[in-house]
Amino acid sequence: MSLLHPNRESPTMATSAPFATAITAIRSTVGPTNIGLLGLLIGLSIFFGSIAGPQLFSGAGLRSMAFQLPELGLLSLAMLIPLLSGGLDLSIIATANLSALAMAWMCTHVLPGSSALTSTLWIMGALMAGLVVAALVGTVNGWLIAYLRVSPILATLGSMTVVKGVAVGLTHGGVISGFPASIRFLGHGLVLGIPAALLLFVVVAMPVSVMLTRSPLGVRVAMIGSNERATSYAGVDTKRVLMRVYLFSSLLSALAGLVMMARFDSANAAYGESYLLVTILAAVLGGVSPTGGFGRVSGLVLALVILQLISTAASMIDLGQFITLSIWGATLIGVAGTGALRTWWGKHKLRG
Amino acid sequence: MAERWRHLRSVPEARLLGAVVLLSVILAITTPRFATVQNLMDLATSTAFTGILATGLLVVLVSGGVDISFAATASITQYIGLTLANHGVIGWSGLIFVCLLIGALLGLVNAVLVSTLRLSSIIVTIATQSLFYGLLMSVTKGQDIYSLPDWFSEGLHWVFYTDSHGAQQALNFQIVSLVVVVAFTWWMMSRTSVGRQIVAMGGNPEAARRVGFKVFQLNLIVYCFMGMIAGLASLVHAQYVQSVSPSALVGRELDVLAAVVLGGASLNGGVGSVPGTALGVVLLAVLQNGLALLGVSSYWSELCTGIVILVAVATMARQRAHRKAVLQEVVA
Numbered sequence: 001m002s003l004l005h006p007n008r009e010s011p012t013m014a015t016s017a018p019f020a021t022a023i024t025a026i027r028s029t030v031g032p033t034n035i036g037l038l039g040l041l042i043g044l045s046i047f048f049g050s051i052a053g054p055q056l057f058s059g060a061g062l063r064s065m066a067f068q069l070p071e072l073g074l075l076s077l078a079m080l081i082p083l084l085s086g087g088l089d090l091s092i093i094a095t096a097n098l099s100a101l102a103m104a105w106m107c108t109h110v111l112p113g114s115s116a117l118t119s120t121l122w123i124m125g126a127l128m129a130g131l132v133v134a135a136l137v138g139t140v141n142g143w144l145i146a147y148l149r150v151s152p153i154l155a156t157l158g159s160m161t162v163v164k165g166v167a168v169g170l171t172h173g174g175v176i177s178g179f180p181a182s183i184r185f186l187g188h189g190l191v192l193g194i195p196a197a198l199l200l201f202v203v204v205a206m207p208v209s210v211m212l213t214r215s216p217l218g219v220r221v222a223m224i225g226s227n228e229r230a231t232s233y234a235g236v237d238t239k240r241v242l243m244r245v246y247l248f249s250s251l252l253s254a255l256a257g258l259v260m261m262a263r264f265d266s267a268n269a270a271y272g273e274s275y276l277l278v279t280i281l282a283a284v285l286g287g288v289s290p291t292g293g294f295g296r297v298s299g300l301v302l303a304l305v306i307l308q309l310i311s312t313a314a315s316m317i318d319l320g321q322f323i324t325l326s327i328w329g330a331t332l333i334g335v336a337g338t339g340a341l342r343t344w345w346g347k348h349k350l351r352g
Numbered sequence: 353m354a355e356r357w358r359h360l361r362s363v364p365e366a367r368l369l370g371a372v373v374l375l376s377v378i379l380a381i382t383t384p385r386f387a388t389v390q391n392l393m394d395l396a397t398s399t400a401f402t403g404i405l406a407t408g409l410l411v412v413l414v415s416g417g418v419d420i421s422f423a424a425t426a427s428i429t430q431y432i433g434l435t436l437a438n439h440g441v442i443g444w445s446g447l448i449f450v451c452l453l454i455g456a457l458l459g460l461v462n463a464v465l466v467s468t469l470r471l472s473s474i475i476v477t478i479a480t481q482s483l484f485y486g487l488l489m490s491v492t493k494g495q496d497i498y499s500l501p502d503w504f505s506e507g508l509h510w511v512f513y514t515d516s517h518g519a520q521q522a523l524n525f526q527i528v529s530l531v532v533v534v535a536f537t538w539w540m541m542s543r544t545s546v547g548r549q550i551v552a553m554g555g556n557p558e559a560a561r562r563v564g565f566k567v568f569q570l571n572l573i574v575y576c577f578m579g580m581i582a583g584l585a586s587l588v589h590a591q592y593v594q595s596v597s598p599s600a601l602v603g604r605e606l607d608v609l610a611a612v613v614l615g616g617a618s619l620n621g622g623v624g625s626v627p628g629t630a631l632g633v634v635l636l637a638v639l640q641n642g643l644a645l646l647g648v649s650s651y652w653s654e655l656c657t658g659i660v661i662l663v664a665v666a667t668m669a670r671q672r673a674h675r676k677a678v679l680q681e682v683v684a
Binding site for chain 2: 090144148149150151153154155157158159160161162163164165166168169172173273274277278280281284290291319320322323324325326327328329330332333336337339340343
């Protein structure tokens, strides 16, 4: 992962003019938020590297980060798209769990025959079932938000409770486990030394990034986030766009559910609930405007790497898993505080 | 008469009251246990924690903000308060005072950050929730407190009725706290200048600032009030479950939010009432109690709650759209 070694673009080499223009070009494509995040990442790497020692960046250290990142990563992507549109999707975790349960049930209960072909087809069928369940939730969310004009927080708060209610009701809070090897591979396997789940995350995140920045849909999502009414007056069918926003969010949740069930070797109605608010935290830390309109996948990925670095380092120096949560919260407050301080300082200078 | 009836039907509180009464009547007829003093007292005792928090959260919502950190705040106040009480440092009044004080201090942190960071309050309080909860879990190592002082385990009781068999019905700490908080908040929001200023600020913060309201001070009051409410609620919960667990409360924020929203409060600020919130809490509590009494498996109660929330928010949104359409017609 090149993001972990970002100091290739070190500005100390800016001595001649071509270098200077190159750096300006890099700066404008990377963006000020991402430069700030890169700086924070480098600073934290040096800080934790000096405390935890070199094993933090050893193969094992990096691999443990790479194994943990994808589930939060996929969930954060699922949160990112609604956030960009000026909304929020509180039902992502519940949706991830319900689709994981659907997939898990298909994988464990009705396996027809044991030949390689039928079981592979059946696993594909199970994945489809999970995606269909998620699509259903996403459509209901989109319909409530786009057509009934329910505020996104309330609509998804309600659907979160309903979806979790269905999952708890059907499973009685129990666990479904015992998956075929191919699913376990997604949670624990390596492809060329890289965790399979991380590859899945990269394969999903890149098209999402392209879609959000380069496709008409992505631009419309950001326009809605900036000013929904103006977007609608500009001739955009905002309802259709919003329907897709929540559909995509749910489908990404289903993929996160798949990764979670592969990693835990089981599916349950209440896995990963503490991730819900963390995904919002990660997105905002990654420069996504909480009121919508602005934000990039690259910023989110940087924020996720930062959060993961903090988490891995904290567990290496034996600080316990919960101090991580504190540091995450403090990091967001610190980053926002620095921004506020800078604006205040700018105004101060203008006046003085 | 018909006109007045139509007007009444458009008041959200009246519709909620109708739903609660209808549900209660059905339950009273179908289950022999629902309409007993014992069941209603138990219901009030078990709902007090949510009810108290919902009342506090209402004030934050009306002011135009959201607070997600109150459960973390409550976990901290109850842990510190009862640790001190276990060491014999403080008694009942000291315990309540300490919890209110710590709650207010943590609320102060929220208020300062919300006012200075230019981030929406939901983001700020998600961050402080992580911060508070992470610190609490790290310091306590997640360990529960099982042995509480005798006077606390005993609780407070005010006997109001003794029946012919000598069985006593008493108001307990939970119910009295709930009634006091609801009554005080109702008075504050509808009868005091501060309360009306909070409503005005939620309705239009920029206008409130230009009129000369001290927005920072109002935020300070709102978030400190929420913190103090969380402090009191934490004691209500600890006394009810007879133990303190640092991880028991966090994760229930959204349930409380759902109850407040059900009571007609808007997330955009300026709209919401204490009676409405109380009815929202009562509706959800009666629904779950009723399902249990009717023998519905507790595994399905969350689904029923979710359906009620979805139906309620969808209805409210439709009404708002309808009102807007009528207004536009009038203007045109």
